Amino acid sequence: MPAPPDSRRHFLRQLSLGAALAAVAGPVPAFSHPQPDPMKPADSGKLGFAIVGLGKFATQQIMPSFKDCKHARITALVSGSPDKAKQLAQEYGVAEKSIYSYDNFDSIKDNPEVDIVYIILPNSMHAEYTIRAAKAGKHVLCEKPMATSVEDCEKMIAACNKAGKKLMIAYRAHYEPFNLDAMDRIRKGELGKIKAITSDHGRPVKPTEDKADSWRVVKKMAGGGSLMDIGIYALNACRYLTGEEPVEVTAQEFSDKSDPRFKEVEDNIHFTLRFPSGVLASCTSSYSYSEVKRGRVFGDKAWLDLDPLSDYYEHNMKIGDDKGKEEPKLKEGNQFAAELDHMAECVRDNKTPKTPGEEGLKDVRYIMAIYEAAKKGKAVKV
Numbered sequence: 010m011p012a013p014p015d016s017r018r019h020f021l022r023q024l025s026l027g028a029a030l031a032a033v034a035g036p037v038p039a040f041s042h043p044q045p046d047p048m049k050p051a052d053s054g055k056l057g058f059a060i061v062g063l064g065k066f067a068t069q070q071i072m073p074s075f076k077d078c079k080h081a082r083i084t085a086l087v088s089g090s091p092d093k094a095k096q097l098a099q100e101y102g103v104a105e106k107s108i109y110s111y112d113n114f115d116s117i118k119d120n121p122e123v124d125i126v127y128i129i130l131p132n133s134m135h136a137e138y139t140i141r142a143a144k145a146g147k148h149v150l151c152e153k154p155m156a157t158s159v160e161d162c163e164k165m166i167a168a169c170n171k172a173g174k175k176l177m178i179a180y181r182a183h184y185e186p187f188n189l190d191a192m193d194r195i196r197k198g199e200l201g202k203i204k205a206i207t208s209d210h211g212r213p214v215k216p217t218e219d220k221a222d223s224w225r226v227v228k229k230m231a232g233g234g235s236l237m238d239i240g241i242y243a244l245n246a247c248r249y250l251t252g253e254e255p256v257e258v259t260a261q262e263f264s265d266k267s268d269p270r271f272k273e274v275e276d277n278i279h280f281t282l283r284f285p286s287g288v289l290a291s292c293t294s295s296y297s298y299s300e301v302k303r304g305r306v307f308g309d310k311a312w313l314d315l316d317p318l319s320d321y322y323e324h325n326m327k328i329g330d331d332k333g334k335e336e337p338k339l340k341e342g343n344q345f346a347a348e349l350d351h352m353a354e355c356v357r358d359n360k361t362p363k364t365p366g367e368e369g370l371k372d373v374r375y376i377m378a379i380y381e382a383a384k385k386g387k388a389v390k391v
């Protein structure tokens with residue numbers, strides 16, 4: 010099975026970095042997991058995270074990123090596969106008593122090493138585990154999309170409020186240097202008055218080849234198709250780049266129903282957002298494009314391109330106007346580590362996260378409006 014482009018690119022980057030370092034300092038492992046170090050008191054000040062769901066994203070992107078965290082460490086694992094959990098616990102220095110199953114998850118309340126529960130499960134399970142975690146007295150970081158219905162999002166917010174616990178949605182682009190720089194330039198007026206945004210997000214979903222994608226084409230588990238999974242990056246980007254909330258959406262959907270992947274969920278969905286200032290956004294989302302994750306902002310003075318906009322490890326920015334274009338050289342940063350550290354700091358310093366539950370709820374509301382607009386074939390006010 011070929012590695013997905015993100016992990017392949019990451020692997021190649023690790024490989025070339027490893028080769029470069031080996032040339033000056035002897036061989037280094039291409040990928041090094043953090044090892045427990047009893048002599049390292051720095052770890053003791055870090056907040057403890059329980060990772061719920063040891064699937065592809067958790068094991069390939071999130072867990073390896075803890076090595077770059079200043080304030081976060083892994084202290085518990087929750088999984089339905091005891092062998093996998095045991096092996097990962099050894100790799101990451103997690104005590105065997107801090108491995109939980111989905112059945113005994115609630116006993117995590119008695120584990121003082123766990124401050125925050127990070128939910129990386131199929132979308133339909135986010136609400137149940139957020140509510141159970143809050144009842145267990147833990148703060149919650151939850152993957153996007155927040156849930157598969159507005160009602161579930163509201164229940165998650167209410168449960169965390171009732172328990173007096175933080176709830177943050179893992180919108181990693183809000184912690185990623187190129188996107189942060191783009192927001193800054195737009196707010197400073199470098200592009201002039203913003204007129205329009207386009208954003209395209211697509212990737213081929215492969216449930217037959219890749220077990221990890223199988224729940225993504227089941228409506229009950231995913232809540233929807235490409236829009237819920239990746240179109241949400243386009244939607245969210247239009248909101249954080251403008252700093253505005255849309256007032257109206259339109260949409261068109263087309264899915265080949267003879268393709269077994271799209272019996273229950275959508276493949277292609279194109280949508281527009283109209284913002285109060287008059288900015289018009291035009292977005293596409295697909296489960297059958299080859300990989301694309303880009304965005305372009307058009308101002309009356311200049312345009313700004315991010316391509317990719319929402320990759321795991323690689324971003325490119327171009328800015329242009331009538332006179333020419335430039336490519337600002339920015340440094341890539343580990344957005345996952347920045348996100349984990351932000352959550353830990355919010356808990357430690359009692360601050361509201363930059364991307365709280367309310368942010369996830371807004372996107373789920375807009376997603377539902379986009380589905381409604383596609384179904385009715387007319388604009389929907391939001």
Ligand code: NAD
Pocket residue numbers: 062063064065066067089129130131132152153154179181220221222224238
């Ligand atoms: P995955 O299928 O690789 O992992 C899901 C995990 O949930 C697996 O360990 C699986 O065993 C477990 N699970 C428990 N009960 C299950 C059930 N009933 N059915 C199926 N799986 C069950 O999926 P993933 O790609 O890791 O995605 C998990 C979550 O992370 C999703 O909400 C997804 O949207 C999100 N995600 C976010 C990003 C991002 O960039 N922020 C990237 C990928 C995935």
